[in-house]
Amino acid sequence: MASHGGRPNYVAVWAWLVALVILGLAVSFLPGARSMAVALIFATAVAKALLVALNYMHLRSESRLIYAIAIVPVLFVLGLTVALFPDFVFHR
């Protein structure tokens, strides 16, 4: 199922997603620096999310307005998380 009409190759994306799941699992079982492992695991999560969003949700080919509607809440969530750090991470 090659890509047609400018659409992504959905099966290829799926293969990458599976690979990233396996990678994340592998990293979580490796010994060694915990924080490195966590960073890598979340990197795979972000990569998977981007693959789904850009290819399955077609964000790659959508207008700037749709892209803005998609990205702004993500930034807000990140901002909220950071703002909660002083009260819950530094003080508990």
Add this chain to the structure above:
Amino acid sequence: MATRAEAQAIPGILPGKVGVWWFLASEVMLFGGLIASYVVFRLGSAGWSTESAHLSVPIAAVNTLVLLTSSLTMVQAFAAVEGGDQPRLRMHLGLTILLGLTFLGIKAFEYTFEIRAGFTPGAGIFWSFYYTMTGLHALHVLAGIVVNTLLFVRAGRGTRNWHQVELAGLYWHLVDIVWIFLFPLLYLT
């Protein structure tokens, strides 16, 4: 003062898609609020890893693959619509529904197993978050299954509902993305 009338619709934007994306934005804020709370609580206290060690990573990994595959079948349903292929649309919608039900089934099995072992929502703050986050996610999966079933039935009647398949797909993919983050947050770290 301009007197020439210009068409104002943003080219290629259909109302349904704009509407669904705004809805998805609010869903991101909903799950984001839960996730933000979880992250800061977790980073701020010790002992959560010992609790999360009681979760079954293999079961959740299988569930992750189930949901990722259901995203593939969902977008294939959309591709079938774009190609005007009604039988292929039904097949992929059906597969998506089945995979969604599989996800919920596995989740139900998981919950039963955990509750029997004494890990109820009241067992500790980790478990409070675990059940709330995965429970709310599961409700969203259920809602998606219901919508997909309606589309499946309509596709059987031959109605041309291609736009709705795309919109339902957008929702389904977001539910998948939420799980993509819940999996490492709860199980792998």
Add this chain to the structure above:
Amino acid sequence: MADTAFATVAEHSAHVHDVKPGFWHTYVFSTDHKTIGKQYLCIGLIWAVVGGLLAYVMRWQLAWPDTAVPGWGEVGPEVYNMMVTMHGTIMVFFVAMPILLGAYGNFLIPLMIGARDMAFPRLNMLSVWVFAFASLVLFLSFFVPGGAASAGWTGYPPLSAKVEYTGVNWGMNLWILALALEFASFLMGGVNYLTTAITLRVPGMTFFRLPLVVWQQLTAATLFLLSVGPLIAGAVMLLLDRTIGTHFYLPDLGGDPLLWQHLFWFFGHPEVYVILLPALGFVLEVLPVFSRKPIFSYRGIIYSTIAAGGLSFVVWAHHMFVSGMDPRLAMPFSITTILISVPFAFIVFAMIATLWRGSIRFDTPMLFALGFLAMFIVGGLTGIFNGSAPADIYISDTYFVVAHFHYTLFSSVVFGGFAGFYFWFSKMFGRLLNETLGKVHFWLTLVCFNLTFFPMHNIGLAGMGRRIANPLQYEFLVPHQWVNVLVTVGAILLLAAQIPLVLNIAWSLLAGRAAPANPWEANTLEWTAPSPPPHLNWETLPVVYRGPYEYSVPEVREEWLPQDQALAAPSR
């Protein structure tokens, strides 16, 4: 393309429904945005009466503690807590939201952009039905054993998280459920407003030719859509703490009550702008029409609105200066709070500049708009004190804050809301309201409002705390009790001052003059439709040639120049 596809569907259904729809379809199960707007208005006004009556009972108890309130009976501390809670909840979520957003957002947006209806009419109908159901749930919460919620409209845990702390069980759960349903309803509405304005504008109606009230409604919808998620998450957590024993907010088991405050106010602060912005929009529409002048700095107002909207997401902890949160958060949030006063100040100055050298018509809508302007300036000024952490440490949780938010909220919901109500009444209902009764209503409301709320600044600074049922139990408040009596007298008069409005509505609907299409000689598109507009609004959709504020322009002899009026060739 979206336009024409939708228009074709609409045109088609206009012909198909030549058979007149019955009562149920017209008034109850309608997908028409104008009917849905009126349904929101009705429910909101009914709740306004309930909220006002609660205020009456509360104020009586405060002025003459532990005496029987006429028409109610004795009010003990638990009942008082319940009244304070429900007064706030009702006024914010079941009066302000449905009237300012639900009613006027629905009614105005399609008409002002030249659309036949909202982008999703059936979703619209669902939204008002979900809201009606939410209202029912909240109403029922008064009658369950244990009574209605009594942990404040802000519902802080641990008080709200454990049944034994308030003695209220189902009332509190139903409160959470009613709010969740209300949020769902307005999420649907918000999606509808934004999609409609983005995709259904007629040719010529660019974004920068939209009436300012539409910009305000869209910004409010965006704010709501993006801020309510974390609170829904928090509310789910609260409900679970109460029912299945989770530990999100209970400190003895690993939770933290402060989390609720952050999640609540992350929504709560944008929410007050969700309420303010539509009212601001009404006033921004009324001022140019009744000054016969263009609005001052149309784009400046839009950019200020967007800036304020963006900033509203980073000020929330100014509600938490005394909560025990990390003190290092106080300065950044004070700074952002002071910053947010800048765009609002710009808008206020733009309003004054619009009036400057205008040819003012003092009809009732204009009086209420001017009333908004004056009262909002007072409320905004006290906001500066509240927003600065050092000052707020002293005045937080006193009546100074109550005065502040009533000066801002009341100006929005009542003065701004009535400006819109009187302005668009004839378009909504096809009858003109009586001007004399309107003026009486305005002046009585203005005077009684100030009588009620201004003294609260003083008594707040004297140390009277919020949410106390009996001020006389505090020795230092006893010499100030006369202020409480004065406020209560003002409050009762304020409620009575609404009688001319009720009479006016009744008289107008029963025996008022039929309204022409454009009684105020205004420019925006809704005035080109009949009063009231028929289903699907126009025979032929208008085409737009200019912005909405071309008043007293040299090109035409009249003082107004509608958006859809084509001009003859310049050689005249």
